[in-house]
Amino acid sequence: MDSWVRFNSQSQAKERIIRAAQYACTLLGYTLQKGSTGADLRKTISQLEAHMSLTRKLLRLGNSVEALESAKRAIHLSDSVLRLCITISHLNRAMYFACDNILWAGKTGIISELDQKKWSQRSFRYYLFALILNLTRDLYELRLLVECEERHRASKRPASPSPGSASLPADQLSSPSSSPVALTVPPVMLAGLRRQLHLLVTVLYSNPPLLLDLLKNSCDIFIPLDRLGIYPTGSGFVGLCGLSSSILGILTMIHPWLKLKP
Template sequence: MDSWVRFNAQSQAKERVIRAAQYACTLLGYTLKKGGAAAELHKTISQLEAHMSLTRKLLRLGNSVEALEAAKRAIHLSDSVLRLCLTISHLNKAMYFACDNVLWAGKTGLISKLDQQKWTQRSFRYYLFALILNLTRDVYELRLLIESEERYRASRSPPSPSTTLPADSLSSSSSSPAAPATIALPVMSAWLCRRLHLLGMVLYNNPPLLLDLLKNSCDIFIPLDRLGIYPTGSGFVGACGLASSVLSILTIINPWLKLKP
């Protein structure tokens, strides 16, 4: 099993490059269509995109095994939230890759009379569930880092009344009819600016989390569009797919940018 996982990992870089090229073709096809290009050129780009999609499916034939192995490792994590999110996410990925393998067999003629629309919708549902769990994990880790940074700042210097926004003061000021809104709004604005600055600083100091959050945020629009939940159009899907593919390639080139576990 371990040898198969190591062998399968060697094809991930190629699959990411082909994925970037596929979504680049999607974006290019949308641009050509909007620009009024010749129908023959648009057809050629669409065929090239379809060939790249089929090639990606071939390179992902063993990914279900790798996803199951990742789920087995994630189930032993000490953090209960990470354990739940990552284990279920990897299981959904395993089902997504399994559906993808069936689609590849259907498109190559190995399975005749396959309902490709049904299996495509099924695979994108598993993909969407996995992405939702990945984003939940990202937000959870971001919350932990923000709380850790707040504790560190509190230990360095005690908070002053002018830089904090107690909840009781907000409630009392909002409930008191004598409290003017012109006092509450600047306080709220200053508090919001501090929170945004803290958020930006935490993400800046944790590039793996930032890249994973951006990648998952881009990827989630793909199944949302394909399932008809939130249609965005092929141009936006192509741009999101291309951006997330480039971010994935960066994590392969620089393994330290990959979010762990």
């Protein structure tokens, strides 16, 4: 109960819930279209989705200031890669929110004769740049953790035998047609691949914030890619990705320890 009260008191909580509902409507509309359901119901779902999108834009008024403040804090990070990725990501988010605010003003009639398509494309471009930087940051942190885990395992591994202590079987020494390289390289490569995969799974399993952030950004990136026409995936896939990332975002707000820091 305390977690829910803390979640509900946050300013972004309602926006996250409405975002999840909006993309659920997108997915539902696609499902109804495939099922040849009545046009009236599909129109109602589409209008509900549009109203939720407009409400989210209203709730995000002023978020540019928060993004700029986050960028100012990120400048002081000691790691140069994290400092670059996080700072520029927040700056792109600030521009994305600013474009989104202008779009809201245009849709509500405050700004007349606004080219909404142009501003929408501009907004999604900033959103895409921010997500690319977020994914770069996730992969960088994942690489650091994998290297740390490798060093930890290497320190606990027993010393390998000296090269002269191992000898090949007699049949391999006597037969010129037998190739030790041909016999041993594929299994070694396969074992190395399994080891790296197991290492990756272990690192992600032991770092839920990084795993959730990686999954969330991976889902989100398909939204601007589709809207900009770079990689069209269709409304059904976009709705599924948006709903999944919204649920992951809600989880990080209910349980703040799941949020990736800094």
